[in-house]
Amino acid sequence: MNNRKAQYNFCILFSLFFGSAFFCSATPVNDIHQIQVVTEPLPPYQIVKDGEVRGVVAEKVRKLLRELGSDSQIRAMPWARAYKTALTEPGTLIFSMVRTPAREELFHWLGVLVSTKTYLVTLKRRDNIKLEKLEELINYKAGIKRDDVVFHYLSKKKALGKTALLPDTITTVKMLLRDRVDIIAVSPLHLDYMCSKIGCKSSDFQFLLELDGLSNDFYLAANKQMTPELVNLITDKLKGLTN
Incomplete structure (x- = not known):
């Protein structure tokens, strides 16, 4: 910060001597690089x-x-x-x-x-999973990305019970497909893309609740x-x- 101030003061003095045509940037090029x-x-x-x-x-x-x-x-x-x-x-x-x-x-x-929406999702064949309100999520094992905004949101809502904290979204989808977790959080666009990579279909899933409290x-x-x-x-x- 002291170096930046010194550079700025030098620019001011230089301008006084050489006229207003000299331009001193308030944002040093070094900051960009x-x-x-x-x-x-x-x-x-x-x-x-x-x-x-x-x-x-x-x-x-x-x-x-x-x-x-x-x-x-x-x-x-x-x-x-x-x-x-x-x-x-x-x-x-x-x-x-x-x-x-x-x-x-x-x-x-x-x-x-970019803008998107996030839903709580389960497998369509898991007809034993019913979720009409967020508080009911605590009854199921959720696969959530570690330190993700969904994790913080659900934690604040005290909606997480038994939880698998996972490194990325595609791992949550794989865990769901293997019945290692009951519910995950994902957007439709993410889900379509990941299914194209790992061989599932969007029709394999059912969307339970939109997490409309998230941006x-x-x-x-x-x-x-x-x-x-x-x-x-x-x-x-x-x-x-x-x-």
């Missing part, structure tokens, strides 16, 4: 193939980085690690993040990348220590991609 971007494998939004993060949302973020003039690479990792990295390491961007009251003050929220928007968010100038720059560039 020090950005790191983290995410998780979340098909079809983020797909890791041959070591590269692809998918519709990843491509949007990559285009944003080009607009910023940043050569930062997108790194995919388990969600809990990505979340901790974005929470603790300055200069970090993270996607796709659901915005919740518990997270509101922990990050800068730069803009919506339907997936955000690009930033570490809280990111400078206001860089936050504003990224926010403006992202708006330009969506307008």
Whole structure:
């Protein structure tokens, strides 16, 4: 922070000597080049193939980085690690993040990348599973992604009983298909994509309840220590991609 202040003061003095044609940027170029971007494998939004993060949302973020003039690479990792990295390491961007009251003050929220819905889902052949209200989930074994927004939401609602905490969404689907869990949380788009990969069909499942208490928007968010100038720059560039 002291170095940045010194650079800014130097710019002001330089401008006084050489005239107003000299432009001092409030956002040092170094800030842009020090950005790191983290995410998780979340098909079809983020797909890791041959070591590269692809998918519709990843491509949007990559285009944003080009607009910023940043050569930062997108790194995919388990969600809990990505979340901790974005929470603790300055200069970090993270996607796709659901915005919740518990997270509101922990990050800068730069803009919506995509919208979706999340449902509690079971197998259609499991006709013994009935779920008319959220509180009844406690009677079943749920497969939930560790540190996911669904986990925090259901925990706060005290709706989790016996729970399998799993590393990613595709593992929850596999566990459901093997009858290792009774219910999972997933969006229809995710489910269709994962079935195309592991050989199931969307008709194999039944949607029990929509988790309408969760945000339907997936955000690009930033570490809280990111400078206001860089936050504003990224926010403006992202708006330009969506307008």
